[in-house]
Amino acid sequence: MADALLELDDLAVHYQVGSRFQGGVKALKAVDGITLDVKPGECLGLVGESGCGKSTLALAIMGLVAPTRGVIRLEGRALGARPDRMETARTVQMVFQDPYASLNPRQTVRRTLADPLRLHGVGDKAEIEARVADMMARVGLRPEHADRYPHEFSGGQRQRIGIARALILRPKLVICDEPVSALDVSIRAQIINLLMELKDELGLAYIVISHDLGVVEHVSDRVAVMYLGRIVERGGWREIFENPRHPYTRALIAAIPDPFRRSAATADRKARGEIASALDPPPGCHFHPRCPLRADVCATQAPALEPIADGHLAACHFRDRTG
Amino acid sequence: MLAVLVRRLLNVVPTIAAVVALVFLLFSVLPGSFISGMNEDGRTTIDPAVMERMRKEMGLDDPLAERFVKYLGRTAIGDLGTSFRTREPVTKLIADRLWPSLKLTFAAMLFAIAIGVPLGFVAALKQGSVLDTASMVGAISGLSLPKFWLGLMLMYLFALQLKWLPSFGYGDGGLRHLTLPAIALGVSPMALLARTTRAAVLDVLNADFVRTARSKGMGESRVVTWHVMRNALVLVVTTIGLQFGSLMGQAVVVEKLFSWPGVGSLLVDSVFQRDIPAVQGCILLIVFFFLAINTLIDLAYVLIDPRIRYG
Amino acid sequence: MTTPLLEVRDLRIALDAGGRSHDAVGNVSFSIGRGETFGLVGESGCGKSITALSIMGLLRSPLSLAGGAIALDGREIQDLPAADMRRLRGKRIAMIFQEPMTALNPLSPVGRQIAEMFVLHERASWKEAWERAEDALRQVRVPSPERRVHDYPHQLSGGMRQRVMIAIALACGPDLLVADEPTTALDVTVQAEIVDLMAELCAAKGTAVLMISHDLGLVANMCERVAVMYAGRIVESQAADAIFAHPRHPYTQGLIGSLPLLSARSRHGRQKLREISGVVPSIVAYPPGCRFNPRCPAMTDICARDVPMAESLPDGGLVRCHHHG
Amino acid sequence: MKGGTSLWVGGGLVGLAVLVGVLAPWIHLTDPVLAANLMNAEIPPGREFPFGTDAQGRDIYSRIVHGARISLTVGVISQIANTLIGVTLGLTAGYWGGWWDDLVSGLTNLMLAIPSLIFALAIMAILGPGLTSLLIALGLTSWSYSCRIARAQALSLKSQGYVQAARILGYGDLRIMFTQLLPNMLGPLIVIATLGMGGAILAEATLSFLGLGIRPPYPSWGSMLSEARDQITTAPWLSVFPGLAIFFTVLGLNLLGDGLRDILDPQSVARRT
Amino acid sequence: TPRRGGTIRMTAPYGASMGSLDPHVTPRAQDDILGKALHRTLFNWDSANKKLVLELATSVTASADGLVHTFKLRDDAYFHNGRKMTADDIIFSYTRIMDGSKGYPAARYIRVIKGAVDVEKNQAKEISGLRKIDDTTLEITITDRVDPAYYFFAGSTAILPREEVEKGNFAANPVGLGPFRFKEHIPGSRVVATRWDKFYKPGKPYADTFVLQIMAEAAARDLAFRSKEIDTSILGPAQYVAYRADPELSKGVMEVAEMFTRAMVLNPSFKPFSDKRVRQAINHAIDTDLIIKRLVKDKAYRATSWLPLSSPAYDKALKPYAFDPDKAKKLLAEAGYPDGFEFELTTSQNESWGLPIVEAMIPYLARVGIKVKPKLVEVTVLTEIAMKGEHQAYIGSNLTGPDSLATLRCFYSKTPRTACNYSSFNNPAFDKLLDEAAQSGDMAKRNDLLRQANLLVQDEAPVWFFNYNKAVMAYQPWIHGLQANPTEITHQYVEDIWIDERSPAK
Numbered sequence A: 001m002a003d004a005l006l007e008l009d010d011l012a013v014h015y016q017v018g019s020r021f022q023g024g025v026k027a028l029k030a031v032d033g034i035t036l037d038v039k040p041g042e043c044l045g046l047v048g049e050s051g052c053g054k055s056t057l058a059l060a061i062m063g064l065v066a067p068t069r070g071v072i073r074l075e076g077r078a079l080g081a082r083p084d085r086m087e088t089a090r091t092v093q094m095v096f097q098d099p100y101a102s103l104n105p106r107q108t109v110r111r112t113l114a115d116p117l118r119l120h121g122v123g124d125k126a127e128i129e130a131r132v133a134d135m136m137a138r139v140g141l142r143p144e145h146a147d148r149y150p151h152e153f154s155g156g157q158r159q160r161i162g163i164a165r166a167l168i169l170r171p172k173l174v175i176c177d178e179p180v181s182a183l184d185v186s187i188r189a190q191i192i193n194l195l196m197e198l199k200d201e202l203g204l205a206y207i208v209i210s211h212d213l214g215v216v217e218h219v220s221d222r223v224a225v226m227y228l229g230r231i232v233e234r235g236g237w238r239e240i241f242e243n244p245r246h247p248y249t250r251a252l253i254a255a256i257p258d259p260f261r262r263s264a265a266t267a268d269r270k271a272r273g274e275i276a277s278a279l280d281p282p283p284g285c286h287f288h289p290r291c292p293l294r295a296d297v298c299a300t301q302a303p304a305l306e307p308i309a310d311g312h313l314a315a316c317h318f319r320d321r322t323g
Numbered sequence B: 001m002l003a004v005l006v007r008r009l010l011n012v013v014p015t016i017a018a019v020v021a022l023v024f025l026l027f028s029v030l031p032g033s034f035i036s037g038m039n040e041d042g043r044t045t046i047d048p049a050v051m052e053r054m055r056k057e058m059g060l061d062d063p064l065a066e067r068f069v070k071y072l073g074r075t076a077i078g079d080l081g082t083s084f085r086t087r088e089p090v091t092k093l094i095a096d097r098l099w100p101s102l103k104l105t106f107a108a109m110l111f112a113i114a115i116g117v118p119l120g121f122v123a124a125l126k127q128g129s130v131l132d133t134a135s136m137v138g139a140i141s142g143l144s145l146p147k148f149w150l151g152l153m154l155m156y157l158f159a160l161q162l163k164w165l166p167s168f169g170y171g172d173g174g175l176r177h178l179t180l181p182a183i184a185l186g187v188s189p190m191a192l193l194a195r196t197t198r199a200a201v202l203d204v205l206n207a208d209f210v211r212t213a214r215s216k217g218m219g220e221s222r223v224v225t226w227h228v229m230r231n232a233l234v235l236v237v238t239t240i241g242l243q244f245g246s247l248m249g250q251a252v253v254v255e256k257l258f259s260w261p262g263v264g265s266l267l268v269d270s271v272f273q274r275d276i277p278a279v280q281g282c283i284l285l286i287v288f289f290f291l292a293i294n295t296l297i298d299l300a301y302v303l304i305d306p307r308i309r310y311g
Numbered sequence C: 001m002t003t004p005l006l007e008v009r010d011l012r013i014a015l016d017a018g019g020r021s022h023d024a025v026g027n028v029s030f031s032i033g034r035g036e037t038f039g040l041v042g043e044s045g046c047g048k049s050i051t052a053l054s055i056m057g058l059l060r061s062p063l064s065l066a067g068g069a070i071a072l073d074g075r076e077i078q079d080l081p082a083a084d085m086r087r088l089r090g091k092r093i094a095m096i097f098q099e100p101m102t103a104l105n106p107l108s109p110v111g112r113q114i115a116e117m118f119v120l121h122e123r124a125s126w127k128e129a130w131e132r133a134e135d136a137l138r139q140v141r142v143p144s145p146e147r148r149v150h151d152y153p154h155q156l157s158g159g160m161r162q163r164v165m166i167a168i169a170l171a172c173g174p175d176l177l178v179a180d181e182p183t184t185a186l187d188v189t190v191q192a193e194i195v196d197l198m199a200e201l202c203a204a205k206g207t208a209v210l211m212i213s214h215d216l217g218l219v220a221n222m223c224e225r226v227a228v229m230y231a232g233r234i235v236e237s238q239a240a241d242a243i244f245a246h247p248r249h250p251y252t253q254g255l256i257g258s259l260p261l262l263s264a265r266s267r268h269g270r271q272k273l274r275e276i277s278g279v280v281p282s283i284v285a286y287p288p289g290c291r292f293n294p295r296c297p298a299m300t301d302i303c304a305r306d307v308p309m310a311e312s313l314p315d316g317g318l319v320r321c322h323h324h325g
Numbered sequence D: 001m002k003g004g005t006s007l008w009v010g011g012g013l014v015g016l017a018v019l020v021g022v023l024a025p026w027i028h029l030t031d032p033v034l035a036a037n038l039m040n041a042e043i044p045p046g047r048e049f050p051f052g053t054d055a056q057g058r059d060i061y062s063r064i065v066h067g068a069r070i071s072l073t074v075g076v077i078s079q080i081a082n083t084l085i086g087v088t089l090g091l092t093a094g095y096w097g098g099w100w101d102d103l104v105s106g107l108t109n110l111m112l113a114i115p116s117l118i119f120a121l122a123i124m125a126i127l128g129p130g131l132t133s134l135l136i137a138l139g140l141t142s143w144s145y146s147c148r149i150a151r152a153q154a155l156s157l158k159s160q161g162y163v164q165a166a167r168i169l170g171y172g173d174l175r176i177m178f179t180q181l182l183p184n185m186l187g188p189l190i191v192i193a194t195l196g197m198g199g200a201i202l203a204e205a206t207l208s209f210l211g212l213g214i215r216p217p218y219p220s221w222g223s224m225l226s227e228a229r230d231q232i233t234t235a236p237w238l239s240v241f242p243g244l245a246i247f248f249t250v251l252g253l254n255l256l257g258d259g260l261r262d263i264l265d266p267q268s269v270a271r272r273t
Numbered sequence E: 001t002p003r004r005g006g007t008i009r010m011t012a013p014y015g016a017s018m019g020s021l022d023p024h025v026t027p028r029a030q031d032d033i034l035g036k037a038l039h040r041t042l043f044n045w046d047s048a049n050k051k052l053v054l055e056l057a058t059s060v061t062a063s064a065d066g067l068v069h070t071f072k073l074r075d076d077a078y079f080h081n082g083r084k085m086t087a088d089d090i091i092f093s094y095t096r097i098m099d100g101s102k103g104y105p106a107a108r109y110i111r112v113i114k115g116a117v118d119v120e121k122n123q124a125k126e127i128s129g130l131r132k133i134d135d136t137t138l139e140i141t142i143t144d145r146v147d148p149a150y151y152f153f154a155g156s157t158a159i160l161p162r163e164e165v166e167k168g169n170f171a172a173n174p175v176g177l178g179p180f181r182f183k184e185h186i187p188g189s190r191v192v193a194t195r196w197d198k199f200y201k202p203g204k205p206y207a208d209t210f211v212l213q214i215m216a217e218a219a220a221r222d223l224a225f226r227s228k229e230i231d232t233s234i235l236g237p238a239q240y241v242a243y244r245a246d247p248e249l250s251k252g253v254m255e256v257a258e259m260f261t262r263a264m265v266l267n268p269s270f271k272p273f274s275d276k277r278v279r280q281a282i283n284h285a286i287d288t289d290l291i292i293k294r295l296v297k298d299k300a301y302r303a304t305s306w307l308p309l310s311s312p313a314y315d316k317a318l319k320p321y322a323f324d325p326d327k328a329k330k331l332l333a334e335a336g337y338p339d340g341f342e343f344e345l346t347t348s349q350n351e352s353w354g355l356p357i358v359e360a361m362i363p364y365l366a367r368v369g370i371k372v373k374p375k376l377v378e379v380t381v382l383t384e385i386a387m388k389g390e391h392q393a394y395i396g397s398n399l400t401g402p403d404s405l406a407t408l409r410c411f412y413s414k415t416p417r418t419a420c421n422y423s424s425f426n427n428p429a430f431d432k433l434l435d436e437a438a439q440s441g442d443m444a445k446r447n448d449l450l451r452q453a454n455l456l457v458q459d460e461a462p463v464w465f466f467n468y469n470k471a472v473m474a475y476q477p478w479i480h481g482l483q484a485n486p487t488e489i490t491h492q493y494v495e496d497i498w499i500d501e502r503s504p505a506k
């Protein structure tokens, strides 16, 4: 087993929200004790509903928000309280969800790609030129696009620029936060395919964040399912999709309308009720108010994330109950 | 409501403290002294010996820091000092002017709201029409004139030519004398309000919930009265607050022109005569008024916007 | 043959931009029977929402109805006087919008926004209307409706707000509900619930639904018949089962092939997704002929020249392609 | 009103004023100061003096032309100063947040609470009348608007993908502010500055009225207007022309600001199309 | 015959508010407009005969050495609170003015009384030179052989009733001896007073009400006057022309040569101005007559030297400096400035003796090579600068009457700069003339000496002699009894004024 590229150990990010004068300051536990690792060349899928802390996790890894507790280790080095951003930048990069907001409207593609190189000490003009051209070709942009501004591109092309920017420093790990959900349906396949090709060509590791289970199943080697700041289940993609053990995972899968199967069959697996607020999560198992398997113990004790089989863990008191 | 008030007041305290300090420092470096200020009309000669003694008497020769501390102490207990010019307490000087000043600002704002808001509303509802264009050009024109010039024109037209209204003065403080200065002062907030209202109404008209209302089968007039008005108001209220709050300060020119006995003309006079305690008092009052109005506006928000009430 | 509840014939919607008129939607025809659920899919910007708005009579400048007919129960409604149209709206045709966050008036309690329906269409007194609003909330399964009627939209979660929207739309028992992407903004698990709720209530009231979505899976799952729109035209319409099993139009085919569907990988292993090359054309630059031609793998000369006619399929569908297979 | 029309009309008026100001040395007929000839005093507009002459016998046309320079200088320089101060404070406050933000917000509230006219009055009284003092007085007192805008923009832009991307790529704070934030907030700032220029020209006139205007003898429109006010009934042309010059320039600036707002503010673009 | 009743509506044109209604507190000319209605002083200016006359006394006798003056006071003067005035009130008032801790401006006049300075310095409680003989007889001993009239006529030496002053808050409720009693004061807007029936002049005042409107804005005043809302207005040059040209308005224009001399004071500590030839050159270089005619619109009289027209020692034969640029150039060349020089001229915005005049001077001086850099300041600052001598030159207006000796003392070498010797004038010959004049008891001789001194000032040209003010007051046709007061035209004896039926204010 290769050494992990990224390790998270009990990582937590709490935001302070509210004001002193109005209802007092509260801690919003956006990420609350996550342990994960990503190995070189591997793709980790991260699913969960809106607000469960996926993006926060990504930002914490990137050093953009300070963890409240826990450790982030990159290639075995723990990131300190003031991580070396330059070093981190050359190891991990990120692709954003919204291709419209993630490109500076006042910069040409060339500047967007060349500036980081310059910043990271690639001083040689010719080399910068070459690397920009190479990266553009890899993501399927034509050389003449280099001097255009973002508004001259379609959403799919912009996302390609975003990917090129993430890869220009040759990182080892790329976090893709909802890389296709803002794109036209007919464009998504292009971007997913591109990501997969680049992964193989450059030997990248990915964390793909998505709420689209189809996408996650398609791209991931391993999958982690998050609910209100915690991981409720993780394991290889096959285990998660074919043998989900957490009722939330099952509810997620059941909620996807399957054009080949009418929904009646899965009605009993569906979750009911609203997602609780991260500010005020239910006690015990966060999922229990919506859980079809709910029992008294769920409201009082938070289940630990424990293994079911090798590399397949679930945080449920009834993790052994199948289907 | 109470929470908002408390929070607001807590925010206001440092602002006032800063204003107090700033005003003191600004005016302690003012050239000229009140004694030479007595010679404002250039028709008075002053006895230098007297001058020296008075400087000493009023503590003007003390070190700055000492004066500052004394000043802070006095101001904190609401004592604004004694006017150099009239040798009366500044609080009395200001109290005399407060009521006319409030009358003028409120009348001007009333005018601005009564004309500006409906104008903006109609312009927005008839977007693109001649009426819209005309009222917006008019509004921008209203913003492009110096106030004193506008005031003179009003006097010329309504007092001299038409003889409808007195051209100046306080009279019995009634509407006849109030009208012209209030209009001169109210035109620019009126123009601003008309523009903000128009933009706000257009914004709301384009909001999704207005489309929802239409999809319910509601007629345009009901859409406007049930759903557009209040929402537009929320956007307009901030402008009202800012305009209203700064109006007492802007009144300086109008008061001077119309011989209106407000705080603004007292301020200008005091500046020219170097009556520093009076100047400081006036500015404090103007700032206080601004903060008070904006606190009221904050409370108004709480009343009209449930998102704040329960937020 | 009975007259369908809604019949849209040759609908054309013009968009004025920069002094020129563009054909935002053209040649759109479909019909919906009583109590039927009809799906309209297509990607962003293809004209689904404006089609829905034209049915509601809510197109506003710069968009306008440029041709075609919309018939409700056989009566053409596209040219009705404003007052008559207003009486239909909400009462007989209701609509749910995509954004539950902004579709409700933030300054008005939700109860009042429901009650307005009864006051407007059934001349109820406000008092009575408020009571009925509470019932309506109960019907859409909002917990403790007696408290919730007094809540303001910002106090409700997205799912709750969409329930309120449904309550408003169904308040007067309309014959047709136009649901424009009612769940796109919601989380998957919540979406499933809302869709179920809508289906259930409409079935109970016999309300027909025009379900608009960009999610083929969702529409196929819910609807009896589905139409696929591309660049302002309906390119294919078929029974829901058939469209997945036998997509006829190259665009539909491409779309189905390009989606990483759930459990496709477990069934078939990881395969490269089928791409649809090119990008969605902009409304100001729709290509001549078949609007899909620049991206179509089966494109020939005729595609760039002639607009394909809608052809009926043996099993009751329609397809608009020169080369449909 | 269509954004386009107001943009063109406003741009035209402002352009004209700028042109006049720039060309002043070539297009004025006589020297606005030295060519006084008391024998020509107070001649109404006519062939020899298109705008008439003032009490000193100076050609009003020449003085208006020359005044354009000074009035526009006042508008432009004071707004540049306001914008620089406002942006520096607002941008850093919005981007860094924390105590610095609290401090800047407090300062902004303070500046808002003291009406800028009164602030300017105080500064003018301290420094004495004159162009430099006027520039200081107007340039230091109304930055709160651009500061608020810059802060709000910085707050909203800093969570934009491209700013985050820049941070992830290792950009330093200053570099982010200069290359990522600043260029993208110029639109609303330009609008504010344009409107502020009109405000400054009016403020100059008002200060002149209060006796704290520009250093003589070179004329600004405001000082001309305020000098002429005693002769409104006797020699109206003395005030009509500077009045019109101010009115049209400020109107132009306001229209231009509106027009720019329409093209620079994406929200209102959406509203138009 | 004068009509009784009606309202007099006068204007206070010099500032946006009254200084104080306590006449001792304020030295401002504007406040004295009201003072003339509410208060009285021992002496008064008689405009008709152009001299100072007794007001609160019926007779005065001087001792042989001219130092002890015995006043027989009126016994029909009543304060507005109903009490009769006595010698004690005068003693009280003068003693109050000498309260050194308050620095009342009139102290400079009262100081002439023997022992006043001791009170000021807090070395005595009472002024030894004031002695009450009985209720209506007062003896005043003064320190110099001067005419006491010049010292006890200023409004700031008004006689006030002790009991009212000691109540405190006198400024809010002023009580005096004048023809009108205070009714209301709306600060910044107006003061209203009503007829005092026990006023000592029988049948006076005529009007029921006296209103003083505060209106500093000339443009607003013009509009208000034309719309008949005020009865009197002070005119500036522009309006002077317009009013004179108007067939209706021209009937109500009153002119008077006021005792103010306008001049540009040249500071000899600025090198070029230390040379008499340069100063003379400046006087020759400017076409002063033309400026007065065209710019000031004849609303002024050409100044020949320092003493104004109505001054007793004024020399009618004296010719002003001629406009002669060539001579000016020659003088400059002789003084060593053939190419001229540059100086900074401090000025206020005042339309009659400020900025506009400077602007008109600039081209003239430019023609002889002198470059003027105007420096605009507020009047307040101007005074300050003049007192400190920080200017190279400043232009201003100077009170120059009615006492010629006091007026010329501004050039006496021992007079400090702060007490009006702004040009630091120092000329032994002049000092000698002035000393002799002061010694001389003979009025004619004194005036002759002063005339010579005045001539000397002209030749030395410590200033550019500009003009003597012509004050112009416009009045409505229905107001009668106004006097042309050369000390200050706005100072009217309101008891003599009456209003006929045509007044809109009734």
Ligand SMILES: Nc1ncnc2c1ncn2[C@@H]1O[C@H](COP(=O)(O)OP(=O)(O)OP(=O)(O)O)[C@@H](O)[C@H]1O
Binding pocket: A015, A016, A017, A028, A030, A048, A049, A050, A051, A052, A053, A054, A055, A056, A057, A211, A278, A279
């Ligand atoms: N800067 C912040 N300050 C306070 N709360 C925050 C902040 N950023 C995020 N949150 C809150 O933290 C929680 C997790 O947010 P996060 O953006 O990580 O969720 P997510 O899983 O990425 O959701 P989505 O799918 O909507 O992107 C949410 O409740 C969000 O409101």
Ligand SMILES: Nc1ncnc2c1ncn2[C@@H]1O[C@H](COP(=O)(O)OP(=O)(O)OP(=O)(O)O)[C@@H](O)[C@H]1O
Binding pocket: C015, C024, C042, C043, C044, C045, C046, C047, C048, C049, C050, C051, C061, C062, C063, C214, C283, D273
């Ligand atoms: N008010 C409008 N002004 C200008 N263009 C408009 C307007 N409304 C819609 N359009 C244009 O008409 C076309 C169709 O829009 P429509 O909203 O119907 O798309 P849609 O299929 O509903 O897309 P989505 O899935 O994003 O909701 C789009 O190209 C859009 O840009």
Ligand SMILES: [Mg+2]
Binding pocket: A054, A055, A056, A177
């Ligand atoms: Mg996210």
Ligand SMILES: [Mg+2]
Binding pocket: C048, C049, C050, C098, C180, C181
């Ligand atoms: Mg849509």
